[in-house]
Amino acid sequence: MSSESSSDTSGSSTSKTSGSTSTSSSTSLHSEDIVEKGSCTSARHRTKRGHAKCKKLEKGGPRRLTFDKNGIAQSPVKHVNEFSSYCGYIARMRVDIRIKDWRKVPTVVKSNLWEDVSKKFVMPRDETHTLNVKKVALKSMSHAWKDFKWKLNINYVKKDKTPFEDYPELKKEWWPDFVEWVTSDEYIALGEKGKQSQSMNKFRQKLGRRSYTVQKRKWAKEDAQALTEGKSIPFQDMPDGRHKDWARARNPSGDVNITESHPIIQKIVMFLSTHNLSI
Numbered sequence: 001m002s003s004e005s006s007s008d009t010s011g012s013s014t015s016k017t018s019g020s021t022s023t024s025s026s027t028s029l030h031s032e033d034i035v036e037k038g039s040c041t042s043a044r045h046r047t048k049r050g051h052a053k054c055k056k057l058e059k060g061g062p063r064r065l066t067f068d069k070n071g072i073a074q075s076p077v078k079h080v081n082e083f084s085s086y087c088g089y090i091a092r093m094r095v096d097i098r099i100k101d102w103r104k105v106p107t108v109v110k111s112n113l114w115e116d117v118s119k120k121f122v123m124p125r126d127e128t129h130t131l132n133v134k135k136v137a138l139k140s141m142s143h144a145w146k147d148f149k150w151k152l153n154i155n156y157v158k159k160d161k162t163p164f165e166d167y168p169e170l171k172k173e174w175w176p177d178f179v180e181w182v183t184s185d186e187y188i189a190l191g192e193k194g195k196q197s198q199s200m201n202k203f204r205q206k207l208g209r210r211s212y213t214v215q216k217r218k219w220a221k222e223d224a225q226a227l228t229e230g231k232s233i234p235f236q237d238m239p240d241g242r243h244k245d246w247a248r249a250r251n252p253s254g255d256v257n258i259t260e261s262h263p264i265i266q267k268i269v270m271f272l273s274t275h276n277l278s279i
Contacts, residue, residue, distance in 0.1 A: 071132030088144030
């Protein structure tokens, strides 16, 4: 098993895994130089939705994207979805599922994942901006990897099945140790602790798999349509800002009484003000 690394920074590195040598390069592509090609697709000809394989993206050229200052992909929506899908795909297929914690995934593995992403998508020229994109990408990979392991346990281990027909890219030598871990008393105890923690969350967001960025675009279209029809919009009396986004993510219809006097809303506003952040 791999030990925890303290840094996620990208750069040139060479590592040997299972007898083969993989080399990562610090070269990334920039939006001024690239013309988009191909697309990311999901498995087809299934009666149920298959997992994203991104085959066309693997073979195609880099995609042009715009990112906000925080590194979150903005447009075009098609490529934003491809970016998210690809981050999840390579994390699921390349990160050892026997590792218990994302923080213990070796730095060289994360660097290689990032280098792959930076070759498939056009990165900003500004180094600081690119580092923000990297943080967002690695966070997306972390969530996808954790979610994948949870699904492997629920859909395969608990049903006494193996996942290799559905996930042929998954390394078979990982499976026995993974099964041993998720059936251990320690893992089960951690799961119960997590359930108790979740039960205390009284304000669960209802964004599904969408990010705030994607959902806000959807809200904007819905609000514009509602206004043209003379209808009211959720939380229309609340000023725009992160506190309003927080409220709407938890009550999309606005039918629950969350106002500016709500204690969590006040905490959000106070935090942003204290740290000189934009609302």
